[in-house]
Amino acid sequence: QNLPGKTAFVTGGASGIGLGIAKALLGAGMNVTIADIRQDHLDSAVEELAGGERVLAVKLDVTNREQFATVADAVEAKFGKIHILVNNAGVAVVGPTELATFADWDWVMGVNVGGTINGIVTMLPRILAHGEGGHIVCTASMSALVPVGMTTIYSSGKAAVTSMMECMRPELEPRGVICSAFCPGAVQSNIADAAKTRPADLADTGYAEADKRRASGGNFMHLYQTKEQVGERVLEGILNDELYILTHSEFLTGVEERGLATTAAVQTHLPENPEYKQTFAMLFR
Ligand code: NAI
Numbered sequence: 001q002n003l004p005g006k007t008a009f010v011t012g013g014a015s016g017i018g019l020g021i022a023k024a025l026l027g028a029g030m031n032v033t034i035a036d037i038r039q040d041h042l043d044s045a046v047e048e049l050a051g052g053e054r055v056l057a058v059k060l061d062v063t064n065r066e067q068f069a070t071v072a073d074a075v076e077a078k079f080g081k082i083h084i085l086v087n088n089a090g091v092a093v094v095g096p097t098e099l100a101t102f103a104d105w106d107w108v109m110g111v112n113v114g115g116t117i118n119g120i121v122t123m124l125p126r127i128l129a130h131g132e133g134g135h136i137v138c139t140a141s142m143s144a145l146v147p148v149g150m151t152t153i154y155s156s157g158k159a160a161v162t163s164m165m166e167c168m169r170p171e172l173e174p175r176g177v178i179c180s181a182f183c184p185g186a187v188q189s190n191i192a193d194a195a196k197t198r199p200a201d202l203a204d205t206g207y208a209e210a211d212k213r214r215a216s217g218g219n220f221m222h223l224y225q226t227k228e229q230v231g232e233r234v235l236e237g238i239l240n241d242e243l244y245i246l247t248h249s250e251f252l253t254g255v256e257e258r259g260l261a262t263t264a265a266v267q268t269h270l271p272e273n274p275e276y277k278q279t280f281a282m283l284f285r
Pocket of ligand 1: 016060061062063091092115139141142183184185186187188193
């Protein structure tokens with residue numbers, strides 16, 4: 001689509017990947033709203049973006065549905081319409097599954113999956129209503145596609161948002177809204193600080209010891225892609241209408257192996273029933 005003059009809304013847009021995406025979309029001539037739970041991130045991001053009137057920074061906790069609607073109203077009041085929604089805000093816990101508390105599950109799923117659901121329910125009707133077309137990008141992760149140990153909560157949530165984009169794509173494409181799952185490998189960001197925004201009622205974690213061990217285990221940030229690199233990759237994916245926006249060729253073998261393993265697992269020794277196949281295709285058209 002033709003981006004200049006249109007409006008993007010990026011959750012978690014004040015740091016890391018979200019800020020990289022905001023930068024790229026601003027560079028493509030869009031108005032950009034960055035929505036983030038952290039005021040300090042918003043303040044420094046506004047300075048870094050230096051986009052003047054084309055940038056709106058709003059405080060938003062993506063798990064708060066009322067706040068989401070209020071913020072969407074404010075964006076429409078300033079820019080008129082919202083064309084691109086980037087559901088990017090995310091947090092993480094890492095460690096053995098058996099140590100996870102309910103609060104670990106609820107916090108990560110609440111932000112990463114619940115926040116994405118809130119974005120879709122709040123914004124999709126608004127995007128469809130103006131009829132100018134649009135794009136929804138969800139920041140998932142390479143770990144949604146390639147099994148990575150110790151990330152059960154995080155990766156299963158990322159698989160859920162990837163699946164949302166896969167399901168919504170054929171449904172919405174005929175109506176002018178393209179859906180994309182952005183699945184990056186590691187990117188330089190502040191996600192290691194995510195616990196600072198963890199709500200008090202979900203503070204009970206099974207990973208305190210694992211976090212301490214990891215914090216003293218070295219810093220590999222120099223090996224990661226930059227927010228600018230992935231921001232440009234997302235822009236390219238939007239311009240090319242890509243369903244899967246992937247990065248990091250280091251994961252190519254893993255992605256291939258998953259495809260081959262699922263293909264090999266299909267029960268092919270029973271004959272295909274053409275009537276069932278046709279009915280299935282009609283039902284879900
Ligand atoms: P980051 O911590 O630098 O940026 C995330 C932003 O989201 C922060 O500004 C934070 O304040 C905000 N945020 C957190 N909870 C929020 C909430 N409830 N409501 C609104 N804003 C909230 O982290 P990063 O790495 O840039 O993360 C962005 C997305 O990318 C996440 O969904 C993450 O899971 C995903 N991702 C990150 C990778 C990495 O290596 N950094 C790799 C793959 C995916």
